[in-house]
Amino acid sequence: MPETLFRxxxxxxxxxxxxxxxxxxxxxxxxxxxxxxxxVPAATDEVVELGGNLLMPGLIxxxxxxxxxxxxxxxxxxxxxxxxxxxxxxxxxxLTAEWVKWxxxxxxxxxxxxxxxxxxxxxxxxxxAATATEASGLRAVVGEVxxxxxxxxxxxxxxxxxxxxxxIQRWRGHPTVHPVVNAHSTYTCSPALLQAANExxxxxxxxxxxxxxxxxxxxxxVAERYxxxxxxxxxxxxxxxxxxxxxxxxxxxxxxxxxxxxxxVKVAHNPVSNLKLxxxxxxxxxxxxxxxAVGLGTDGCASNNNLDMFNTMKTAAVLHKWDVxxxxxxxxxxxxxxxxxxxxxxxxxxxxxIAVGLAADLVVVDFSTPNMxxxxxxxxxxxxxxxxxxxxxxxxxxxWLLRDRRVLTIDENEVYANVEIIAEKIRRAVGRGN
Ligand SMILES: [Zn+2]
Numbered sequence: 306m307p308e309t310l311f312r313x314x315x316x317x318x319x320x321x322x323x324x325x326x327x328x329x330x331x332x333x334x335x336x337x338x339x340x341x342x343x344x345v346p347a348a349t350d351e352v353v354e355l356g357g358n359l360l361m362p363g364l365i366x367x368x369x370x371x372x373x374x375x376x377x378x379x380x381x382x383x384x385x386x387x388x389x390x391x392x393x394x395x396x397x398x399x400l401t402a403e404w405v406k407w408x409x410x411x412x413x414x415x416x417x418x419x420x421x422x423x424x425x426x427x428x429x430x431x432x433x434a435a436t437a438t439e440a441s442g443l444r445a446v447v448g449e450v451x452x453x454x455x456x457x458x459x460x461x462x463x464x465x466x467x468x469x470x471x472x473i474q475r476w477r478g479h480p481t482v483h484p485v486v487n488a489h490s491t492y493t494c495s496p497a498l499l500q501a502a503n504e505x506x507x508x509x510x511x512x513x514x515x516x517x518x519x520x521x522x523x524x525x526x527v528a529e530r531y532x533x534x535x536x537x538x539x540x541x542x543x544x545x546x547x548x549x550x551x552x553x554x555x556x557x558x559x560x561x562x563x564x565x566x567x568x569x570v571k572v573a574h575n576p577v578s579n580l581k582l583x584x585x586x587x588x589x590x591x592x593x594x595x596x597x598a599v600g601l602g603t604d605g606c607a608s609n610n611n612l613d614m615f616n617t618m619k620t621a622a623v624l625h626k627w628d629v630x631x632x633x634x635x636x637x638x639x640x641x642x643x644x645x646x647x648x649x650x651x652x653x654x655x656x657x658x659i660a661v662g663l664a665a666d667l668v669v670v671d672f673s674t675p676n677m678x679x680x681x682x683x684x685x686x687x688x689x690x691x692x693x694x695x696x697x698x699x700x701x702x703x704x705w706l707l708r709d710r711r712v713l714t715i716d717e718n719e720v721y722a723n724v725e726i727i728a729e730k731i732r733r734a735v736g737r738g739n
Contacts, residue, residue, distance in 0.1 A: 309330070309351045310344065311331075312327075312346075313356060314355020314356065314357055315360070316360050316361075317361035319659070321637070321683075321684040327339060327340065327360070331665040333703065335663065336659060358672050361667070362658050363422020363645075363666040363668045365421070365423045367573035367649050368425055368550075368603070370607075371428060371438075374411040375408040375728065376392075379392055379393075381610070392735050393607055399731075399734055400430070400457050402430040405429065405434050407724050411721075414717055415613075416612050418707065420693065421612065422667075422699060423647070423657075424444075424446075427450050427487045429457060431448060435476060438481075442704050444482075447483065448469065448486050449487060451486075452498075453494060453498060462498055483650075486512065488514075491523075492527055507548070511548070515544075517552065534557075546570070547569035550649065551571065551572055552573040553579065562588065565592065565595070569598070570597070571597075572598070575602045576624050615692050637682070641684055665702065666700070670695050672686070
């Protein structure tokens, strides 16, 4: 396998430190060495000229439902229950493995073009989603969503548990597709189902990915049913562990903040979705002060409506400044750390930064476009000015997924044609024209 040598550009190192005039060598899918100054390539090297642009670790989307790209823009500006009952649930009733395949591939194209190299996916027909993700070359933690009601995929909940165990056994050890356990939430999963899911996560030492404390109605419902707020309820059941990836965590009281930190619970923060659905604002600066591993997510396209991590970074940074009335809160450097937070997915030994021995999950960001000029601070430019259009090249595990803005692993036109066919069926299912 030829080695790849990036040279003549900036490298984004941990804690948003920038090494100008840098080079980086990739060998066997991993970062083999990096440094600054002149470097002489070997005759067999693939040389990538950075041309003053920036090489950074790929962005990590800590919470999404990839195939929900199919429902992008289907129903906006609606109250949650109207949105769910009259649009999302009728559309999802028709869900098939075929839909999940094309929806996931559309998501992968969007993420590759947006500089995302790793994502946490929670959805149905997850074997199909995993296969599509594998074909795209992206890295992902992937699991089938479990809940008490019958699933269009596996039927009864017991089948879901069995499916999850088989799924983990099938995909365990894969270099880029990491199987995990997913359960929907404390209001859609019985304590028995949550504990059974947690047992599987413990047995295989994988993440248990769950929606937690997204909005006030959920907190009230769980408190009434179980006598404890969602995170406290999970702690009572023995689920507040370092394996728990809790998406949202918008409504935590002080005791729950403490439980989160003390048990090293991971948090996926979804600022755009939380604002759009008027769920509230997670206390992210405080979670960070307590040392909690927080990552950034987009959530699904039905509530965002994109998978753009640049947009998510900017929203997070400006939202938390306003929320705590402090312009120094959530700096660009901190925001970048959140957007590459591999620890949140328990992948810190594999990806998330430029460091020797980690996977070559790398993105070249073009700093030559008008929105990136002039540049006084690379980190600030990435968080406040960059868009997916600035992503020039993407590599995962040493393999090219995007080169000079061309997607190499997926036939984009085939994806778009199939998505249009599915969209026509969805229009008919919910009685909506163009
Ligand atoms: Zn979600």
